[in-house]
Amino acid sequence: MGPLRVGLAGMGTVGQGVLDILERQAALVARRAGRPIVVTRVASRRRRDDVDIGAATFSLNPLELVAADDVDVVVELMGGTDTALDLIASAIAAGRPVVTANKAVMARHGNDLLATAQAGGVPVLFEASVAGAIPIIGSLRHGLAANAVTSVAGIINGTSNFILSAMTAGADFSAALAEAQRLGYAEADPTFDVEGIDAAHKLTILAALAFEMPFAFAAVHCEGITRITPEDLRSAARLGYAIKHLGIARQTPAGVELRVHPTLIPKEHMMAHVNGVMNAVLVRGDAAGDTLYCGPGAGSLPTASAVVADLIELARGGVPVHTRSEPVPAVLPIAACSSAYYLRIPSLDRPGVFARLATLLGEHAISIASVEQRGEEVHAVEGRAWVPVAIITDRVQEHVMDAALAALAALPDVVGAIVRMRVEEFTHD
Template sequence: MIRIGICGLGTVGGGTFNLLKKNYNEIFRRIGSQFIIEQIGTRSDNPICNLTGIKVTRNIFEVVRNPNVDVVVELIGGCNIARKLVLEAINNKKHVVTANKAMIAIHGKEIFCAAKKRGVMVAFEAAVAGGIPIIKCIREGLCANRIYSIAGIINGTVNYILTNMKKGISCENILNQAKLLGYAEEDPTLDLEGTDTAHKLTILAAIAYGIPLHFEKIYIEGIGCINLTDVKKADKLGYNIKHLGLSKRKKTGIELRVHPVLLPKNRLLSNVHGVTNAIEINGDAVGSTLFYGIGAGSEPTASAIISDLLDVSRNKLTEHINRTPYLAFSTMATVSILPIDQVITDYYLRFMLISFNMIGHVVNIFYKLGIRIKHLLLKKQESSFVIILLTYSTKEANMNLAIGKLESTNVILGHITRVRVENV
């Protein structure tokens, strides 16, 4: 018998509670042992949950101190209180299941070390991509592979916005619609600025490459620079704009970056729309694989949480605690994380040119830095010109020099919008 304590009964907590009840027989057949919800800690009851016969407390710390609880399911969100709660649960020799990507990305090392010392498990499948079992896929299904790259649409809110901008709707209007539909938080800053995606990429990269959690070293850029002109021009050039978490294994180190990209329309990842998530992983044995599904929401995330509960239960019942290291490698590799200025990629640039006669000056700046231009589009707008450039591959450091030179002259108005292009 496995006795569960649930901390947090919001959207995900309520979904987990109800899914455990609804599919109890199916879950029992898979594990061969009973799940008992021993106690729930929540600030307020969830009207979709029938809590009759369940011990409920308003103090979540009572759950981790309850001697009858075997596994604590942390679903309160945030970092500080959640970290304190999880560490106390571990100290009390309780296994932990969590959906908290920020806590794992930032405090994972401390939490995993504490869990190892106390001989308990910390499972976090639900921290990335909701119902897509991506962590288990990398850690177990692809464990024979040397992973070369990860490219993920792992924030449904941002993907919903970029998808609908193709319809000619402004980002602001789409965001308001997304809030009404429950696709966006009231404060969507973490989504729009790319921080949420960076938390998830931190976890995926650690499991894929066997490196420490390096959230502080990820290059992060949101979608604030993208407007309807960019979406329209990208479409004409044969691309869709997507916001990706990207990681690539190079000879000199590993790239970890989050930013908008132009993706060719023939790429599977380019055709993932709405709130859906997708992660493309390239391994030396399997080649390119794509994992696609619902990346958030009550029941999809609950599905991942319960799969972790089954894993914990199997280990507990067979006394094989920690059969798989938390980040899937027994030792962490000492690999450099490459700075963004070392990245090599194609580029899309948009800026305002004061005069048609200045095109030659612009082209000359790129030529002197060895940056070749693939496409150049020009459109008159009032007394100036909108210029769109698509370049061949160059190092980010070179592009920084070119943009710096252009923005320091009097031939353009305002700043240059830059979007990286991922052709392969």
């Protein structure tokens, strides 16, 4: 059998990683794929004389890869959405298999792309679009194929996890972000990472595969990490929790929850100890139970490793099947989702305040699981002393908590903005 001939679009860090692996591990890749995998063409929107592309032909027009007679598969690693979408759609229309790491394109346009690919029998593989070197998509498609998956939850953005890990160690947000940028973990404009958009793209893909539902990026509730303070991290730690930025997809009798947000998780849970740029994904299946996947979530070689794994699967003749459940499950609005909550309430330092807070929560049918009131941590506002009261509640629907917070904010005892974060014990589905 002849080699699998690759047309590579994109010469950034991941593209360079793919070139490196395919050259350095050529014999191993050929053995596992059953035939050699060679890059015959490389395309990029700008020339990179510092990148060795070997004997491959170079072009400034990625769309030329689609019509080239020496390309069997198009590998899209350009990033962005417009040109990348055009390339992927054109390749599918031409019957050319596609491997991509582009989570934004798949999350936003995956429904149309995969429908066209399915109709034409064109393989589209996107393992590298989620969680870097962790083979989570392959696990959902193959290893857990006999399971009805009820939930997928995890740390799926390495930049946010690096920043929160640094803040837990004592850095403030600005310093942690600057260090992430210095090390190349964060872009000059970190918005997609720190505001949760990147994680929402990845969660969209995971939920679509786990629950056999359409890609539903617009329905994902998304919050970032920019409002987390060192005070919250310390308070959570004293209550027995770590704060992580999680993506959570969960099937409930009422519908599917899709949410990305900062989350308190118990210190004893394995995911609480996943730090730095590492990613971790916890999958709950009806037969396998809980399985945890952990590994590097970003970087040149981890992501390139996933791209090459897709190429090996394609070379072996593997063609992914994209199925859909019927009826399509509804996505719940965040107001209908249930969670336990962490509240940090700036309250006047005087007798009876906590009793009034607890009474008001009780009037909204919200039970308190634990509380911390540090009398030694006294602050002042307009000449009045106040202390932070930290509360962990039992599970309640979001709209109930919204109403309770509005009532709490109206109390004369409450002298500032109330911090609210969700708590995940990983015991409910």
